[in-house]
Amino acid sequence: EIVLTQSPGTLSLSPGERATLSCRASQSVSSSYLAWYLQKPGQAPRLLIYGASSRATGIPDRFSGSGSGTDFTLTISRLEPEDFVVYYCQLYGSSPRLTFGGGTKVEIK
């Protein structure tokens, strides 16, 4: 079973700064199978990125995804106040199972 490790666990930044979140897979995976979500407190997760780099409907272009093999990155170019939430990566692995990373919390510094 492939394990997803997200780092850092918590990222402390200021509004307007750039955020770089990492998601590492325990073995090489297809980038088509990697997605990112954000979750606001008390709300359901929301799809941000699918296929490692494609933005979901309605997602602002300050969010971008990249990576291949075992290393994937979610970048937020300029943090807005509403971006200080928790982010999860997800892998479509052993079909049809899904695996989630442990999450990265982006907090206001």
Place this chain on the structure above:
Amino acid sequence: EVQVMESGGGLVQPGGSLRLSCASSGFTFSGYPMNWVRQAPGKGLEWVSYISSSSGTTDYADSVKGRFTISRDNAKNSLYLQMDSLRDDDTAVYYCARRRDYALDVWGQGTTVTVSS
């Protein structure tokens, strides 16, 4: 508007049963695989179960296999999760989510299941 909405959560004793429902609207339900995902209090997301669009394929996380049963009724645009032999560690918010390609693109607001004596 494309949406899904869960119901059926509540308080149940260990060893008890509960059936969750997920009603969909705004899209062709029969055309999409569906999933259940849960989140224990203060914890991350855990995939629970999957069902293909035609119900021909189902799968479960090891933690619930043999105790939970996923099903769907395409005529009623609804997804279900029958949960038996519930344990304390099944306490969580349960989300139903539509699968599109290799991601979950539509999520409900969740329903809370609390297993406690």
